[in-house]
Amino acid sequence: MTLLLIPYPEIDPVLLQLGPFAIRWYALAYIAGLIIGWRIMRKVCQQPPAILSPEKIDDFLLWAALGVILGGRLGYVLFYKPSFFVEHPLQIFTLWEGGMSFHGGLLGVITAIIAYALRNKTSPFMLSDLVALVAPVGLFFGRIANFINGELWGRATDVPWAMVFPRGGPMPRHPSQLYQAFLEGIVLFALVNLVWRLTEGRHRPGLLTGVFCAGYGMARITGEFFREPDSFMGFLLGTNWLSMGMVLSLPMVLFGLALIARAYRKPALP
Numbered sequence: 001m002t003l004l005l006i007p008y009p010e011i012d013p014v015l016l017q018l019g020p021f022a023i024r025w026y027a028l029a030y031i032a033g034l035i036i037g038w039r040i041m042r043k044v045c046q047q048p049p050a051i052l053s054p055e056k057i058d059d060f061l062l063w064a065a066l067g068v069i070l071g072g073r074l075g076y077v078l079f080y081k082p083s084f085f086v087e088h089p090l091q092i093f094t095l096w097e098g099g100m101s102f103h104g105g106l107l108g109v110i111t112a113i114i115a116y117a118l119r120n121k122t123s124p125f126m127l128s129d130l131v132a133l134v135a136p137v138g139l140f141f142g143r144i145a146n147f148i149n150g151e152l153w154g155r156a157t158d159v160p161w162a163m164v165f166p167r168g169g170p171m172p173r174h175p176s177q178l179y180q181a182f183l184e185g186i187v188l189f190a191l192v193n194l195v196w197r198l199t200e201g202r203h204r205p206g207l208l209t210g211v212f213c214a215g216y217g218m219a220r221i222t223g224e225f226f227r228e229p230d231s232f233m234g235f236l237l238g239t240n241w242l243s244m245g246m247v248l249s250l251p252m253v254l255f256g257l258a259l260i261a262r263a264y265r266k267p268a269l270p
Contacts, residue, residue: 029145033138067112075104125205132212140185183219207263214256
């Protein structure tokens with residue numbers, strides 16, 4: 001048992017209550033990620049090679065938001081609790097109670113990217129590269145919101161920085177939400193932007209998308225070794241380490257590596 005614990009800073013998940021309406025940190029995390037990402041994409045599109053006009057980026061913000069929300073919720077329903085939602089279909093719409101899947105949100109954003117790129121006659125890979133530049137920002141805020149909500153806590157441990165989460169039982173646990181915020185947010189943002197600035201990233205469509213997919217997959221798999229799996233699912237295949245997050249992230253690593261190889265097989269844009 002650890003001799004030193006860092007007190008969990010119990011922050012009310014509801015920032016402001018106005019009658020029946022509540023402003024939650026979790027919702028603000030999504031809004032912050034989308035707005036900051038939108039502003040960065042707008043700035044990048046003012047540099048060559050021109051991908052979309054700033055006004056087109058403004059339009060894409062709504063498409064991206066719908067992709068994240070609808071895809072994230074549908075992914076959670078299908079990947080994590082399909083039998084529950086078959087029995088309680090109306091619970092699908094209770095977004096304020098939580099339950100979003102990154103991998104579902106990713107598929108939703110991919111759908112939005114392809115549809116918007118075709119509509120505007122631009123390269124889907126060049127648009128997805130723009131999204132890859134800013135996606136870690138949303139991931140960072142999302143994991144911080146998980147920490148504030150006291151959810152998705154880590155496995156029991158005796159490290160000196162362990163915390164006892166209000167809903168995680170009496171055992172001290174890894175603050176795995178903060179680990180994931182660091183890996184999936186800060187480290188991944190730095191990696192993708194370094195590739196963009198220091199290599200031919202902006203001249204090889206699909207390269208940044210591949211770096212993001214492979215980087216996120218490896219960061220998520222690493223974080224899953226410290227994260228407690230969902231209680232309704234547990235570990236998979238009779239192991240004491242394999243989680244659904246790992247299973248869903250491994251194809252991302254392989255897909256990302258394939259995109260990186262594809263980007264370097266094709267000639268760079270002028």
